[in-house]
Amino acid sequence: MDASATFTPAKPDAAADEAADRAAARLAAHRRARRRATALVILSQVALLAAFLAFWEYMTVFDKQTAFMFGSPSAIAGFLMTMAKDGSLWRDTYVTGVETLLGFAVGNVIGTLIGLSLWYSRFVSRVIEPFVIALGSIPIIALAPIIIIWFGTGLTSKIAMSTLSVVIVALVTSYKGAVGVDEDQINLMRTLGASKFQIFRKLVVPASLADIFAGLKLTVGFALIGAIVGEFMSSSEGLGHAIFKAGSLYIIPKVFAALVATIALALVLTFIVGKVEKLLMPWRRLS
Amino acid sequence: MNAVDTPAIAAGAVGMAPAGTPPLVVEHVAKSYDADGRIVPVIGDLSLTLNEGEIVAIVGPSGCGKTTLLNTLCGLIGADSGRIRWHGREISGQPSGVGYMLQKDLLLPWRTALRNVMLGLEIRGVSLSDAEERSHVVLDKLGLHGFAEHYPTTLSGGMRQRVALARTLVNEPDVLLLDEPFAALDFQTKLLIESDTARLVRESRRSVLLITHDIEEAVSIADRVIVLTKRPTRVKAVYDIALGTERTDMIAARESAGFVDYVRRIWADLDVTRQ
Numbered sequence: 227m228d229a230s231a232t233f234t235p236a237k238p239d240a241a242a243d244e245a246a247d248r249a250a251a252r253l254a255a256h257r258r259a260r261r262r263a264t265a266l267v268i269l270s271q272v273a274l275l276a277a278f279l280a281f282w283e284y285m286t287v288f289d290k291q292t293a294f295m296f297g298s299p300s301a302i303a304g305f306l307m308t309m310a311k312d313g314s315l316w317r318d319t320y321v322t323g324v325e326t327l328l329g330f331a332v333g334n335v336i337g338t339l340i341g342l343s344l345w346y347s348r349f350v351s352r353v354i355e356p357f358v359i360a361l362g363s364i365p366i367i368a369l370a371p372i373i374i375i376w377f378g379t380g381l382t383s384k385i386a387m388s389t390l391s392v393v394i395v396a397l398v399t400s401y402k403g404a405v406g407v408d409e410d411q412i413n414l415m416r417t418l419g420a421s422k423f424q425i426f427r428k429l430v431v432p433a434s435l436a437d438i439f440a441g442l443k444l445t446v447g448f449a450l451i452g453a454i455v456g457e458f459m460s461s462s463e464g465l466g467h468a469i470f471k472a473g474s475l476y477i478i479p480k481v482f483a484a485l486v487a488t489i490a491l492a493l494v495l496t497f498i499v500g501k502v503e504k505l506l507m508p509w510r511r512l513s
Numbered sequence: 514m515n516a517v518d519t520p521a522i523a524a525g526a527v528g529m530a531p532a533g534t535p536p537l538v539v540e541h542v543a544k545s546y547d548a549d550g551r552i553v554p555v556i557g558d559l560s561l562t563l564n565e566g567e568i569v570a571i572v573g574p575s576g577c578g579k580t581t582l583l584n585t586l587c588g589l590i591g592a593d594s595g596r597i598r599w600h601g602r603e604i605s606g607q608p609s610g611v612g613y614m615l616q617k618d619l620l621l622p623w624r625t626a627l628r629n630v631m632l633g634l635e636i637r638g639v640s641l642s643d644a645e646e647r648s649h650v651v652l653d654k655l656g657l658h659g660f661a662e663h664y665p666t667t668l669s670g671g672m673r674q675r676v677a678l679a680r681t682l683v684n685e686p687d688v689l690l691l692d693e694p695f696a697a698l699d700f701q702t703k704l705l706i707e708s709d710t711a712r713l714v715r716e717s718r719r720s721v722l723l724i725t726h727d728i729e730e731a732v733s734i735a736d737r738v739i740v741l742t743k744r745p746t747r748v749k750a751v752y753d754i755a756l757g758t759e760r761t762d763m764i765a766a767r768e769s770a771g772f773v774d775y776v777r778r779i780w781a782d783l784d785v786t787r788q
C-alpha cells in the first residue's frame with residue numbers, strides 16, 4: 227500500500243467511486259464468465275460433430291461397400307460443391323423454402339385465428355373439439371394423393387401439404403394459450419369496464435403470444451416436412467425431389483447432400499422465428 | 514371522447530341519487546356454490562352499508578367467503594338472494610366507478626408501468642395524451658416517478674403493488690373494493706403503502722371496502738371493522754374505530770392508546786384457536 231493512502235483519509239465520494247468501480251468490475255467478470263461458458267458449449271458441439279464426421283470418413287475410406295451404403299462426408303461435400311456450381315442446390319433450396327414459408331404462414335395464420343377466436347365461445351369450442359382431435363390424428367402423408375388430385379402437381383399442392391401439417395398444431399397451441407389466461411385478470415378487465423372484444427384484444431391476444439410462438443417454433447419443422455412429402459409425391463424440383471431422385475438412383479451421398487441443405491433451411495427458419503419472437507416480446511428478455 | 518370520461522359529469526351522475534345516499538348498501542345477501550352437486554352455502558345472510566368517505570375493513574376466518582362477497586358486490590358473480598344497491602340503485606353487471614384490487618397485482622407483463630396504469634382509461638376511450646398525463650400524475654403521487662417506463666418484471670413487489678394501486682386510482686372510482694391487497698408485502702412496505710392509500714383515499718373522500726387477514730391493518734386504517742363468522746358467513750360484530758389520531762399515518766395509529774384494545778377484542782371475536 228502506498229504511503230499517501232495510509233495517511234490521508236479517503237473522501238466519501240472517492241469511496242463511492244471505488245465501490246462503483248468494484249461493482250462494474252464484478253459485472254464485467256460475470257459477463258466474461260458467461261461468455262466463456264457459451265464458448266465452451268459451442269466448442270464441444272463443434273468437436274462432437276467433427277469427431278462424428280471423422281469416424282464416418284474413417285469407416286468408409288478403405289471399404290467401398292460401406293462407402294456405397296452410407297456415403298462419406300467427403301463425397302457429400304463433393305456433391306454439395308457440384309450442386310452449388312450447377313445451381314441446382316440454390317434452386318431446390320429456394321423452391322422448398324418458398325413452399326415451406328407459404329405453408330407455414332398460411333397454416334399458422336388460419337390456425338391461430340381459429341384457435342384464438344374459439345376463446346369467444348366455449349360452446350363452439352366444445353362442439354368442434356372432437357373434430358379437431360380427429361383431424362389432428364390424420365397422418366398428412368395419407369392425404370398426399372388426394373391433395374395432388376385437388377391441387378395439381380405444381381407449387382399449390384406442396385403449399386397445401388405444408389399448410390395442413392401446420393394448421394391443427396397452430397390451432398391447438400393458440401387455443402390453449404387463449405383459454406389459459408388468468409381468470410382474475412379477466413375479472414379485473416371486466417371491473418375496468420372492458421367489453422368482450424377489448425378483453426380479447428388487450429388481454430387474451432397478447433397473453434397468448436408466448437404459446438403462439440411456441441407453436442411457431444414447433445411448426446417450422448412440420449411445414450418443411452409437409453413440403454418435402456408433397457415433393458416426394460410428384461415434383462420436378464425442390465429438395466424433396468432431389469432426395470427422392472438421388473435415392474431411387476442409389477446415389478446415397480447426394481441424398482445426404484440434399485438433407486444437409488434441408489437441415490440448413492430448417493435452422494435458418496427457426497433462427498428467424500426466434501429473432502421475431504424477441505422483437506415482438508421485449509419484456510420477456512427482462513425476467 | 515365519451516362524456517362519461519369527464520370526472521365532473523361522472524360525479525354529476527352519482528349526484529342524481531338523493532344527497533346522503535350511501536355509495537353501497539347490501540341487504541340480506543346470500544350465496545351458495547354448487548360443489549359436485551352438493552350445495553355449499555357460503556354467504557349466509559349478510560347486510561352492510563358503506564358510507565361516503567368511509568373506510569370499512571372486513572375480517573373473517575379463512576375461507577368464510579370474503580372474496581366471494583367482493584366478487585358478488587362488483588357483479589362478477591350473481592347473488593342467490595338479497596339486494597345490492599350502488600348509489601341507491603340495483604345494477605345488473607359491473608357497477609361503474611368501482612375500483613377493484615387483489616393480492617395479485619395482475620399487471621400485464623407486456624405493458625410498462627405507465628401503460629398498465631393507463632389500461633382503464635384506454636378501455637373507456639380516453640385520448641392517449643390525456644390518459645398518459647393523468648397516469649403520470651398518479652404514478653408520481655405514489656412515489657413511482659422515474660419508473661413509468663419500467664416493465665413489471667423489473668419492479669419490486671412493493672412497487673408493483675403501487676402500480677396496481679395507481680391503475681385503480683387513476684379511474685377516480687367512488688368506491689374501492691380491495692381484497693387483501695397488501696398481504697404479500699413485507700411489514701415496512703406494507704405500512705408505507707397503507708399510509709399512502711389512506712392519504713389518497715381520504716383526501717378525495719373515496720369509500721373503501723378492505724378485506725384483510727391482518728387485524729392490526731384493519732384497526733389502523735379503517736373507520737369501521739366488520740367481523741364475519743365462519744361459513745355460511747354473516748356479520749358477527751361491528752367495531753367503530755375511534756383512535757383519536759390522524760387516520761393517514763399507520764404508525765401513529767398503531768401507537769395510539771385504544772389500538773391494542775381493539776385488536777384484542779377483534780382477535781377474541783375471530784376465535785382463532787377454536788376454529
Ligand SMILES: Nc1ncnc2c1ncn2[C@@H]1O[C@H](COP(=O)(O)OP(=O)(O)OP(=O)(O)O)[C@@H](O)[C@H]1O
Binds near residue numbers: 546574576
Ligand atoms: N367457484 C367456486 N366453486 C365452489 N366453491 C367455491 C368457489 N369459490 C370459492 N368456493 C368456496 O367458497 C368458500 C369461500 O371462498 P372465498 O374465496 O370466498 O373465501 P375467503 O374468505 O376469501 O378465503 P381466504 O380468507 O382464504 O381468502 C371456500 O370454502 C371455497 O372453497
Ligand SMILES: [Mg+2]
Binds near residue numbers: 581
Ligand atoms: Mg379470499
